[in-house]
Amino acid sequence: MKLSSKNLETRLDTLYDAIVVGGGMGGISAAIYLARYGLKCLIVEKGKGRSFWMQDLRNYVGLDPHTPGRDILKDGTEQAIAWGADHLRGYVEEAIDEGETFAVRVKVGKKDPTGSVFRSKYLIAASGIIDVLPQLDNMQNVYDYAGYTLHVCMICDGFDMWDQKAVLIAGTEGQINAAFVLNWFTPYISVLTHGLCSVSDAMKQKLADHGYPLYEAAIARFLGENHQLSGVELVDGTIVEATTGLVSMGSIYHNQYLKGIQGLEWDGENLITNNMAQTSHPRIFALGDLKQGLNQVSIAVADGTLAATQIWRNIRRASPPRKWEENLLATR
Amino acid sequence: MKLSSKNLETRLDTLYDAIVVGGGMGGISAAIYLARYGLKCLIVEKGKGRSFWMQDLRNYVGLDPHTPGRDILKDGTEQAIAWGADHLRGYVEEAIDEGETFAVRVKVGKKDPTGSVFRSKYLIAASGIIDVLPQLDNMQNVYDYAGYTLHVCMICDGFDMWDQKAVLIAGTEGQINAAFVLNWFTPYISVLTHGLCSVSDAMKQKLADHGYPLYEAAIARFLGENHQLSGVELVDGTIVEATTGLVSMGSIYHNQYLKGIQGLEWDGENLITNNMAQTSHPRIFALGDLKQGLNQVSIAVADGTLAATQIWRNIRRASPPRKWEENLLATR
DSSP: EEEEETGGGGGOOOEEEEEEEOOSSHHHHHHHHHHHHHOOOOEEEOOOOOOOOOOOOSSSSOOOOOOHHHHHHHHHHHHHHHHOOOOEEEEEEEEEEEEEEEEEEOOOOOTTOOOOEEEEEEEEOOOOOOEOOOOEEEEEEEETBTTTTTOOOHHHHHHTTTTTOEOOOOOHHHHHHTTTHHHOOOOOEEEEOOOOOOOHHHHHHHHHHHTOOOEEEEEEEEEEEEEEEEEETTTSOEEEEOEEEEOOOOOEEOOOTTOTTTTOOETTEOOOOTTTTTTTSSSEEEOOBBBSSOHHHHHHHHHHHHHHHHHHHHHTTTOOOOHHHHHHHOOO | OOOTTTTTTGGGOOOOEEEEEEEEEEEEHHHHHHHHTOOOOOEEOOOOOOOGSSSOOOTTTTTTTTOOOHHHHHHHHHHHHOOOOOEEOOOOEEEOOOOEEEEEEEEEEEEEESSSSEEEEEEEEEEEEEEEEOOSOOHHHHHHHHHHTTTTHHHHHHGTTOOOOOEEEEESSSTTHHHHHHHOOSSOEEEOOOOOOOOOOOHHHHHHHHHOOOOOEEEEEEEEEETTEEEEEETOOEEESSSEEEEOEEEEOOOOOOOTTTTOOTTTTTEETTTSOSSTTTTTOOGGGGBSOOOOOOHHHHHHHHHHHHHHHHHHHTTOOOOOOHHHHHOO
């Protein structure tokens, strides 16, 4: 059922089998499996996650490669609801481990200062990341290109940058190292720091040895039309020619609500999971970009399968077997 | 490119980066990623694998749940070819580890007694399994229901059996244990052995304790119409009422071509893999149903992502970096 501020109180006494934080591709996959295992689950989706911004999803089998992320999310969410999942648009502020259950506080809409508390046996952390983009006064200028010819994921879109003049936008010296992977796809790389970091002499030398120019002035604006990049203008007036770009400025993790929970093992901002997407906390699972490994839709979707299946196994094994009662009566 | 007996000789001198044995969902995923990493790959597909028979794919995010497997395979194959993969309809008879390369002997068509040999640096085993079905004189009668209301995968289709009268068809006593998982979805289970095994007194008692009748006579035919099961008639004339069924008779593994390769670690018929779908042989990867774990489309698709990405990393790291030569000339 689709929940909102109007009807969510009908579920405040429900003990869900699992609450899925994040309604991206991983969260939807988990919810579809949970619902088809006959388990009660709630997806809480804040909206506008990473896959929402994808203009094409080119390497996920079964889809037309020009399917935009938002269409898949919409269809998948409807499918999960059709199988029996609940879905709520809201922001998870906090998850409290109550021992046997989790209390998950969700802020729904703007008129909800304290939030509503939902309860579940298991928690699936599928809230993902969002890519850091270069900040300009006119952010619309960034959005005009991001997801079209200005990419954030080399595995997803490196192919579409093949042998083109590309800008690599990095916010730290470490992030500049992406140039030495990006050069698999194109050697025509100009490195832009947007004025965010100083670059060591060793890195300058390495870039020069590869023929990759370095520009340390801030970006003034992206140039081009119809989402097709043609260059980048810097604040010092320099114009860097490029028909594509890669933003390598790191990610913001949506994992704050987990930070108060004891017993979770982290690798930086990523959760450590086993081969069933289970974290070191036996009732918390983590999917996709929140866990270690590749940030790919196919991985998040498989993680959702694994997490839901392990939760089903746990719940099933703890439940009494269903007997065919009329036959038992007949033979007694 | 689509290869056939007419044009395959144009590729006999090609050293592929990877040959993907099996063009199901995992193999196609691997090929799409490999092609988009700019790597040369060949899919060899014998046809009519497990996903080809699926009438619906109900739990894979992004697809209309009524999409038949054959449509997805067709679209995915075309997509892989469009990105640059080669595709050949044929049967892999043997793979020989030549040290740095594999020689893969493929039988193409009926007029090809010795087969053609293709070579690659890496091998991706994505040839999967096929479910054993009960053998009747009239197999068409089995195919009329298999994939519709007679299922082979409880995780995929248990939901669609909910609280229905179901037959569980098992070929060994161990396979009868599926009843005690299937009862999560429905308790109205009749167990049929199709005359294939004897059943111990302990198992008979356990089934009786659950109220699940056991029928040990062979199946004469499935009853129903329009793919909708209504019952099963046994050779002794008994009619077992059921609107759905689960076949739990094990699987045939398409892995014979790997049996001569040294250094592969097996768990029964499944290959043991690491978290990048890599087997214990550093140049062989295994996907989906051939490896340990859940036999689900989403898992196979993710495995394809992982295997292709690890192969790309290996090849990339062994390649000289591409430099921007004109800039190097300018600064020298």
